[in-house]
Amino acid sequence: MAKKPTVLMKRRINILLIFVIIFGFILMSGRLFFLQVIGGEEYRNRATSQQLRDTSISANRGTIYDSNMTILAKSATVWTVYLSPKYVNKKDNNKQANLIADKLSEILDVDRDTIYEKTQKDNYYEYVKRKVEEDKAKEVRAFISEYKISAVGLDEDTKRYYPHNNLASTVIGFTGTDNQGLTGIEAYYDSYLKGVDGRIISAKNAWGTDMPFKYEKRIEATDGNSLVLTIDANIQYYVDKHLETAVKEQKVNNKAAAIVMDVKTGEILAMSTKGDFDLNSPFKIYDTKIAEQVAQLSGDEKTEATQKYQNYQWRNKVISDPYEPGSVFKIITAAAALEEGAASVNDRFTCTGSYRVGDRNIHCWKTSGHGSESFADGIKNSCNPVFMAVGARLGGNLFYKYLKAFGLTEKTGIDLPGEATSITHSLKSLQNEVNLASSSMGQSFKITPIQIITAVSAAVNGGNLVRPHIVKQILDSDGSVIENIEPEVKHQVISEKSSAELALMLEKVVSEGTGKNAYIMGYRIGGKTGTSEKLDKVYAEGEKEDYIMSFLGFAPADDPQIACIVIIDEPRAGEVYGSAVAAPVCASIMGDVLPYLNIEPEYTAEELAKINVTVPNIVGKKAHLGQTTLQKYGLRGTILGDGDKVVKQVPKSGESIPKGSTVIIYTENSEQKMVTVPNVVGLSVDEVKKRLGAVGLNVKVSGGGIDQSGCLSSSQSVAPGESVAEGSVVEVVFLSKDAVE
Numbered sequence: 001m002a003k004k005p006t007v008l009m010k011r012r013i014n015i016l017l018i019f020v021i022i023f024g025f026i027l028m029s030g031r032l033f034f035l036q037v038i039g040g041e042e043y044r045n046r047a048t049s050q051q052l053r054d055t056s057i058s059a060n061r062g063t064i065y066d067s068n069m070t071i072l073a074k075s076a077t078v079w080t081v082y083l084s085p086k087y088v089n090k091k092d093n094n095k096q097a098n099l100i101a102d103k104l105s106e107i108l109d110v111d112r113d114t115i116y117e118k119t120q121k122d123n124y125y126e127y128v129k130r131k132v133e134e135d136k137a138k139e140v141r142a143f144i145s146e147y148k149i150s151a152v153g154l155d156e157d158t159k160r161y162y163p164h165n166n167l168a169s170t171v172i173g174f175t176g177t178d179n180q181g182l183t184g185i186e187a188y189y190d191s192y193l194k195g196v197d198g199r200i201i202s203a204k205n206a207w208g209t210d211m212p213f214k215y216e217k218r219i220e221a222t223d224g225n226s227l228v229l230t231i232d233a234n235i236q237y238y239v240d241k242h243l244e245t246a247v248k249e250q251k252v253n254n255k256a257a258a259i260v261m262d263v264k265t266g267e268i269l270a271m272s273t274k275g276d277f278d279l280n281s282p283f284k285i286y287d288t289k290i291a292e293q294v295a296q297l298s299g300d301e302k303t304e305a306t307q308k309y310q311n312y313q314w315r316n317k318v319i320s321d322p323y324e325p326g327s328v329f330k331i332i333t334a335a336a337a338l339e340e341g342a343a344s345v346n347d348r349f350t351c352t353g354s355y356r357v358g359d360r361n362i363h364c365w366k367t368s369g370h371g372s373e374s375f376a377d378g379i380k381n382s383c384n385p386v387f388m389a390v391g392a393r394l395g396g397n398l399f400y401k402y403l404k405a406f407g408l409t410e411k412t413g414i415d416l417p418g419e420a421t422s423i424t425h426s427l428k429s430l431q432n433e434v435n436l437a438s439s440s441m442g443q444s445f446k447i448t449p450i451q452i453i454t455a456v457s458a459a460v461n462g463g464n465l466v467r468p469h470i471v472k473q474i475l476d477s478d479g480s481v482i483e484n485i486e487p488e489v490k491h492q493v494i495s496e497k498s499s500a501e502l503a504l505m506l507e508k509v510v511s512e513g514t515g516k517n518a519y520i521m522g523y524r525i526g527g528k529t530g531t532s533e534k535l536d537k538v539y540a541e542g543e544k545e546d547y548i549m550s551f552l553g554f555a556p557a558d559d560p561q562i563a564c565i566v567i568i569d570e571p572r573a574g575e576v577y578g579s580a581v582a583a584p585v586c587a588s589i590m591g592d593v594l595p596y597l598n599i600e601p602e603y604t605a606e607e608l609a610k611i612n613v614t615v616p617n618i619v620g621k622k623a624h625l626g627q628t629t630l631q632k633y634g635l636r637g638t639i640l641g642d643g644d645k646v647v648k649q650v651p652k653s654g655e656s657i658p659k660g661s662t663v664i665i666y667t668e669n670s671e672q673k674m675v676t677v678p679n680v681v682g683l684s685v686d687e688v689k690k691r692l693g694a695v696g697l698n699v700k701v702s703g704g705g706i707d708q709s710g711c712l713s714s715s716q717s718v719a720p721g722e723s724v725a726e727g728s729v730v731e732v733v734f735l736s737k738d739a740v741e
Contacts (some may be wrong), residue, residue: 004416006577009073009664010202012235017566022190022269027270031349032182032473034280048424053443057612058110058156058157058158058179058220058221058728059158059195059196059197059198059222059223059224059292060075060158060193060195060221060223060224061075061160061175061179061193061194061195061224062157062189062192062193062195062221062223062224062226062227062475062477063226063227064185064186064193064227064229065226065227065228065229066228066229066231066232066233066236066643067228067229067230067231067232067269067472068232068233068234069228069462070233071163072159072162072163072164072167072168072172072229072231072233072265073158073161073162073172073186074160074161074163074281075158075161075360076158076257077134077152077156077157077396078130078131078132078133078137078154078157078159079132079133079134079137079140079155079156079157079160080127080129080130080132080154080155080157081104081108081120081127081128081129081132081137081151081153081154082125082126082127082128082150082152082154082155083100083115083118083126083127083128083151083152083244084120084124084125084126084150084151084152084153085119085120085121085122085123085124085126085151085430085729086123086124086151087119087150087151088100088119088151089151090120094119094120095168096149096151097116097120098116099149099154100116100149100151101113101115101116101119101669103147104128104140104143104152104312106126107136107139107140107143108129108132108140110128110129115128116284117222119126119151120651122138124396126651128152130157130161130177131157131177131603132154137154140152140153140154144459144642147507148671153732155196158179158491160174160175160186160614161280162174162278162280163281164233164656165278165279165280166240166276166278166279167233167236167240167274167275168231168233168236168270168271168272168403169184169186169277169278169279169282170183170184170271170272170273170276170315170317171184171231171271171272171316171416171470172184172185172279172315173185173186173187173188173219173279173314174186174188174279174282175418178453179194180194181193181375182193183282183314183694184416184417185195185229185373185415185416185470185471186315187226187417187429188380188415188416188417189268189471192224192225192227192474193224193225193226193227193478194224194287195221195222195224195225196221196222196224197221198219198220198222199219211708214222214672216610221718222477223477224477224632225264225430225474225475225476225477225482226474226475226476226477226490227471227473227475227481228471228473228474228475229470229471229472230267230268230469230470230471230472231268231269231270231271231470232264232269232270234298234596235260235269235270235593235623236269236270236271236272236595238270238589238592238593238596238608239258239260239270239271239589240274241567241660242258242274242322242585242588242589242592243256243257243258243272243274243398243585244274245585246274246566246581246585247274247275248460248570250568250572250573250575250581251418251571251572251573252569252570252571252572253546253569253570253571253572254345254546254569254570255273255274255275255317255565256273256274256566256567256568256569256585257272257273257274257317257318257449257567257569257570258270258271258272258564258565258585258586258589259271259272259318259449259450259453259563259564259565259695260562260564260589260593261367261453261457261468261562261563261564262452262561262562263457263460263461263466263554263560263561263562263563264457264461264462264464264466264560264561265466265487266454266466266467266468266469266487266488267349267468267469267470267472267487268393268414268468268469269562269593270593271316271318271423271470273315273316273317273318274658274711275287275313276740277313277314278315278622282310282314283310283378284564285313286313287309287310287313290309292311293305298391304521305320310735315418315420316416317449317567317569318448318449318450318565319416319418319419319449319450320418320419320420320448320450321439321448321449321714322420322422322423322446322447322448323419323446323448323449323548323567323569324442324443324444324445324446324533324534324548325442325447325452325530325531325532325550326441326442326443326530326531326532326548327441327442327514327528327529327530327578327580328442328452328456328528328529328530328532328549328550328551328552328565328578329441329530330382330427330440330441330442330448330450330528331409331455331456331459331502331506331528331552332380332402332403332406332408332455332456332459333387333391333394333399333440333441333442334375334379334387334502334505334570335391335402335406335459335494335498335499335502336391336394336398336399336494337390337393337394337495338494338498338501338502339402339493339494339498339716340394340398340675341373342390342393342394342398343390343393344375345374345375345376345505346374346375346376346502346622347374347375347384348372348373349372349373349374349375349378349385349386349389350371350372350373351364351366351369351370351371351378351381351383351385351386352369352385353366353367353368353369353374353385354367354369354385355384355388355389357388357433357434358433358434359440360434360440362385362388362437362697363384364383364384364385365382365384365531366381366383369385370383370385370386372627373386373591373673374645375390376505376626378390378526379505379506379508379509379513380505380508380509380512380514381514382509382513382514382528382529383642384441386654387440387441388437388440388441390440391436391437391439391440391441392433392436392437392440393472394440395436396430396432397426397427397430397434397437399430399439399440400425400426400430401424402428403424403439405465405478405491405493406455406458406459406465407451407454407455407458407465408422408424408447408451408452408455409422409424410422410450411451412448412450412454412465412468413467413468414450414468414469415469415470415471415485416470419448419450420448420665421450422445422446422447422451423445423446423447424439424445424446424447425439425444425445430723431532434444441502442530442532443532448470449550449565449567452552452565453468453552453563453565454466454467454468454556456528456552456563457554457560457563458493458494459493459494459499459502460499460502460503460506460554460560460563461528461560461593462496462499462500462501463487463492463493463494463495463496463498463499464491464492464493465489466487466488466489466491466724467487467488467490468491469487469488471719472485473485489678503554503557503558503560504526504557504558505556505735506526506527506528506554506557506661506702506726507524507525507526507558509526509527509529510525510526510527510553514529515528515529515551515553515579515583516565516579516583516711516736517526517580517583517587517666517703517735517736518551518553518556518583518587518590519588520587520591520594520601521588521600521601521603521607521611522555522589522602522603522609522611523555523556523590523594523599523601523609524555524556524558524602524664525549525553525554525555525556525557525558525587525590526553526555527552527554527583527586528551528552528556529550529551529576529578529579529582529583530548530549530550530551530552530582531547531548531549531550531576531577531578531579532547532550533545533546533547534547534693537628537659543726546570547570547571547576548567548568548569548570549566549567549568549571549575549577549578550565550566550567550578550582551565551566551578551580551582551585551586552565552586553565553580553583553586553587553590554566554597555590555594555599561566561597561599562590562593562594562597564586564589564590564593565586566582566583566585566586566589567582568581568585570574571637580735584703584733584735587703591663609659610658610659610701611658611659612655612657612658612659612700613633613634613656613657613658614633614654614655615633615652615653615654615656615663616629616630616633616634616652616653617649617653617654618630618646618649618653618665619635619645619647619648619649619653620645620665621645621646621647621666622641622644622645622646623643623644624648626640626646626649627663627665629660630663633659634660635657635659635660635661635662635663636660636661636662636663637662637663637664637665638663638664638665638727639661639665639667640664640665640667640671640673641666641667641668641669641670641671642667642668642669642670643667643668643669644667644668645667645668646667647662647666647667647668647670649664649665649666649673650666650672650726650727650728651663651727651728651729654661655729656700656714657698657700657729658698658699660725661699661729662696662698662700664696664725664726664727672725672726672728673725674723674724674725675695675696675697675723675724675725675726676695676721676722676723677692677695677697677716677718677719677720677721677722677723677724677730678691678692678695678720679716679721680713680716680730680732681690681713681714681715681716681720682712682713683712683713684711684712685701685711685713686735688701688713688732691734694729695726696726696727697724697726697727697728697729697730698727698728698729699729699730699732700729700730700731700734701730701731701734702731702732702733702734703733703734703735711734711735711736712734712735713732713733713734714733714735715732715733716730716731716732716733717729717730717731
């Protein structure tokens with residue numbers, strides 16, 4: 001028979017039990033204290049991450065419009081496909097993980113092994129691919145639905161689109177994967193454009209899927225503001241087109257650039273750098289030679305080269321690259337001289353071909369000299385000795401005063417990122433007569449294209465220095481105007497009288513002087529050529545020197561409205577003068593822009609005699625009636641065939657040809673005659689007309705050779721040796737060969 005516990009034993013058991021309870025309570029209290037106090041925040045965060053899903057709603061980035069409300073940049077909805085590895089079933093020998101990797105790699109064109117590796121992680125979020133278009137997003141949703149996959153989801157996002165691809169690409173700029181502006185306007189106005197992202201906080205069940213809407217809190221995104229630019233997409237197109245042609249024709253090694261600006265308001269109507277890039281694929285290297293070189297590299301060397309050339313193609317040359325302006329700067333020297341009375345229109349100078357400064361002779365571009373000439377002639381002839389003499393008359397103090405007054409010692413303040421500072425002589429340095437002489441003719445210092453076009457605009461617009469700008473309105477998400485960017489006049493630099501005198505003298509540069517190749521029939525164009533040697537460039541032994549060619553034009557000369565600067569950096573086609581390389585490009589741009597802006601041509605009597613006419617339609621008329629109709633337009637008609645009705649005409653109706661040209665009239669039973677186009681490059685206007693006329697072809701003259709003096713043909717629209725119908729028009733471009741500055 002078992003003994004019963006004694007009183008002592010019971011007492012000991014009770015004491016032990018109490019001790020265990022107390023110890024357990026202390027242990028539990030300590031654990032609770034650790035969980036709630038010491039580790040409370042961590043565990044609350046863990047619980048929240050398991051129970052709640054916090055999704056960002058990307059704000060729509062504001063739209064960028066041109067001045068006519070044409071969309072240049074816009075945002076559209078795309079999707080981010082993500083994985084929740086925690087909810088991937090890993091107890092089925094990874095069948096689900098393999099299925100996810102196989103299907104998503106197929107739909108999204110993402111590496112299959114990369115996706116599989118992500119399924120094996122122990123977290124709640126891994127993105128698979130960003131910026132997925134709607135058609136692919138539908139396929140992902142179909143996959144999720146078909147296989148009941150809770151570990152794959154889609155988050156709403158936005159993507160930037162640029163409908164016009166490379167139009168003004170270095171100006172507009174582009175965004176990164178997080179929709180932040182990286183370059184251009186997108187970067188400068190990022191705080192206006194980006195908006196504020198929203199959030200969706202939703203509850204999740206044990207399977208990781210979202211619970212019904214009542215368990216969700218949504219904070220809507222605030223869309224960004226939109227911008228209306230001063231840029232006109234049509235003018236931008238003209239500039240881009242002519243620059244692209246120039247890059248090819250002149251075999252440009254270091255890009256070409258141009259600006260078209262309203263001289264009175266500072267509005268940038270167009271700004272271009274060529275070559276450039278497609279805004280929709282900005283990280284691709286578009287220079288094929290460079291791309292091939294980079295493709296041969298590997299590792300860090302390839303990464304560094306890729307970044308270097310990407311930055312090069314994104315660079316906005318007209319605001320980021322200072323250059324020696326050369327003779328274009330003589331406009332500023334002339335403006336200062338007129339204002340200060342250091343020179344007047346009829347002041348006389350003598351050019352012997354060089355100018356003595358200190359212990360050296362500095363040569364004129366015309367080494368034989370210009371002889372006796374007025375100040376106006378010195379500007380027209382771009383005579384270096386005249387400008388060195390004028391610089392000496394001004395002296396270092398006054399010269400620096402106007403260098404500063406025209407804004408050339410500081411940034412313009414244009415609303416774009418990356419504006420470079422100029423590199424100019426100090427006031428002290430300009431006390432040196434050699435530095436003053438070289439600066440007076442635009443050498444030995446560097447400024448940016450945006451600085452010189454702003455300064456020249458002030459010189460011809462009545463004397464007012466305006467701040468250049470590229471955005472004119474900011475709109476809210478509803479399209480209402482919340483801010484107008486008004487033109488800003490910084491100060492008046494010269495008087496209206498000096499400005500008007502200067503503009504008319506610069507008109508002579510184009511009509512009679514070194515800028516003849518910028519002449520446009522019916523328009524009063526003023527301007528100045530520029531040719532500067534790149535003295536600070538390190539050349540390989542025996543390598544030919546490189547130059548920057550430029551031309552800055554404005555119109556109309558009697559009431560300037562717009563200015564245009566063209567920069568051709570390192571042309572390799574043979575010509576080394578801005579008059580032959582840059583001036584024709586500026587003429588082509590302004591020839592398109594001026595009519596577009598409704599600035600009507602006003603022809604002189606001499607120009608009217610040479611003006612082109614539009615060929616009328618005479619098909620279907622009696623042959624001789626058609627011939628009479630042509631005569632009313634100042635055209636001749638040659639009838640072929642023995643019929644009495646016109647069945648065809650060459651040139652066809654609507655073509656523009658010079659007065660006096662011949663239209664071939666075909667009647668019944670006539671055969672079209674084909675002729676071979678001769679080579680007419682390198683000939684005078686009369687010689688070209690004679691050679692083309694001999695084979696029955698019409699000639700259309702364009703370029704600086706319209707006055708038919710001192711000019712030779714530089715190109716023809718139909719290649720030599722081609723067979724065309726008799727009467728066809730061959731357009732021939734002429735350049736003035738006596739304009740060589």
